[in-house]
Amino acid sequence: MSSSENTTGFGPLNGIKVLELGTLIAGPFCSRMLAEFGASVIKIEAPEQGDPLRQWRVLKDGTSLWWSVQARNKQSLTLNMKDPQAQEIARQLALDADIIIENYRPGVLEKWQLGFEQLQAINPALIMVRLSGYGQTGPLSGLPGFGAIGESMGGLRYVSGHPDRPPVRVGISIGDSLAALHGVIGAMMALRHRDVTGGRWNGKAGAECVAGVGQMVDVALYESVFNVMESLVPEYDYAGVKRERTGGALPGIVPxxxxxxxxxxxxxxxxxxxxxxxxxxxxxxxxxxxxxxxxxxxxxxxxxxxxxxxxxxxxxxxxxxxxxxxxxxxxxxxxxxxxSVADMLSDPHFLARRMFEQHHFNDGTPVKLPAISPKMSVTPGKTNWLGPELGQHNHAILRGLGYTEEQIAELRAHKII
Structure with a gap:
């Protein structure tokens, strides 16, 4: 379910290598934005079923239309991450990565010897963006956390809706998206710091090691929501004002x-x-x-x-x-x-701003996608291909790591890829 691929370098992140170890929304949205602006993103998916988002919401030929946007410009590599051989392949990719984006529950990657400290020992310049419900530390860090929980704990749900009714949700997964945006911001700041302290690791060890300073970016979904809650805290702390639900109005700002x-x-x-x-x-x-x-x-x-x-x-x-x-x-x-979306698709301003892109699925069916934001005057983002087929890039990636045809066939036979 992808258009023809064009891997020609483009964008401000051309040359940056990203390994995505994530599913669904927050982690994949984070790496999606990097891919849209030129980063080379390898997405690890479970064999057979792939990212669960492939089956979410409206489907075409068994694959989500959402997938065509969320995974555009990414390469799909299937790995059964519970298998040591798959973990070793991921480790090899991590050796050459600039950024790893992951949203497993804290502690999972450490069990696979793929935690930040474990990988930074072999790639000192590595940047790892870790997205989770509650962050990597604290008493709740080990619990599963979805965007809806982050929106609730971060304060957004409490103030959303009418005062005489229960809280409501925003009609999209805004908590996950806010976390993803914080992940992108953190990755870019960490990349800047790495570059001014020495740049990309040269792959050598010991005295010959040349590398900038990598770091971990710890993004909690609830904190990403909490970060946009305006003056919620000082209003309560100083004035005892607890912001409540006010329907369509903006409280304290009239009209x-x-x-x-x-x-x-x-x-x-x-x-x-x-x-x-x-x-x-x-x-x-x-x-x-x-x-x-x-x-x-x-x-x-x-x-x-x-x-x-x-x-x-x-x-x-x-x-x-x-x-x-x-x-x-x-x-x-x-x-x-x-x-509504119908209003958007016919609106002169949306059209003048070129907020839609026309693409085609492999069978020739046309489909519109949202255009890439933000708009940059010199290095704009670009859609090179839509979300890939499951495991579409297995062969190319593994051959790039030095695996022979026989070894790849064996990995496939043992359902490791």
């Missing part, structure tokens, strides 16, 4: 909420800047509120949130969404409709 138009379409209006608030009130013909000195600053508006929201909702109820957008855009008020 910023979701409103319903006459055609039953929802619209988001963020009129919380002082000058913006005045323009908003004038646009909805509420000069009394626009000119009220008590509402000139945000701290004066907060106690009157309900009154302000009601005024905006009353106005929205008289306009369809296109009318409301036109009036508020003309008034230079931040406003937007809530997009």
């Amino acid at each position: 910023s909420n979701t409103y319903t138009c006459a055609d039953n379409e929802n619209i988001v209006i963020a009129g919380n800047g002082d000058a913006i608030f005045k323009r908003l009130m004038q646009a909805i013909e509420r000069d009394d509120l626009a000119n009220d000195p008590a509402l000139a600053k945000n701290d004066g508006r907060v106690p009157r949130t309900a009154e302000i929201d009601a005024a905006i909702q009353d106005w929205c109820s008289t306009k369809n969404i296109s009318e409301a957008l036109a009036i508020l855009n003309q008034a230079d008020v931040p406003v937007g409709k809530i997009y």
Whole structure:
């Protein structure tokens, strides 16, 4: 399930070798971004079934459409990691890797002699990004942790939803994605530090060893969520304010909420800047509120949130969404409709920004993928091929490690690959 491969070097990470020892979302998303910007990524998968994400959500010919995005530009090598011979192959790849990305439960890699300290002893410049539910230390470190648990422990679930109902989840696996982004940031900072302290390991030992300083990047899912929770901690510690669920509103920043138009379409209006608030009130013909000195600053508006929201909702109820957008855009008020994927695919701005890529599966079926972000003026990312077939690169990778045809056949016969 991949388009034709083009392994020509490209991007700012061209020449960087990444070994992915992970499944599902956080680790693979982290290495996906590195692959999109030129890193050579070898993804280790279990023989026969592969990464479970291959069977998640909507499938084509038995393989997830998500897979085509999550594994683009990666090479697939199947290894039964419980077998010592497979562990040795992974160790050989680690010898030549710049970055290892893994999201096993803490302690698993150590049992296989593939832990950070064990690998750094043979590759001093190695960078290992370790993504887990609770981090590599602490009383909970040995427990399994998924993104949903990280979102809950990190504080996001508690503040999501309406005050009179149980907490809700964001409609995507945001905890895993936030962890992945922290992993990418950590990897790039570690790579920078390695390069300024000596660069890539030259493969030699002892006095001939030339290598920068590698390090471990310890990413916990709950901490990645916690890191984006704004002023949650000082508000509670200093002022005793515990942030609660507030529906579509942004608490303490007024007005910023979701409103319903006459055609039953929802619209988001963020009129919380002082000058913006005045323009908003004038646009909805509420000069009394626009000119009220008590509402000139945000701290004066907060106690009157309900009154302000009601005024905006009353106005929205008289306009369809296109009318409301036109009036508020003309008034230079931040406003937007809530997009579905169907809206995105036909939106002029998405199209002008080239936010979709057209590709084809092996059978010629066309498919759109999200384009690569962020956009870089000199070294943009690129999709060379879609998510690979399971074990598609077994032969090429093993031959590159010096394995003979007979040895590869034997590994296959014993279900090691």
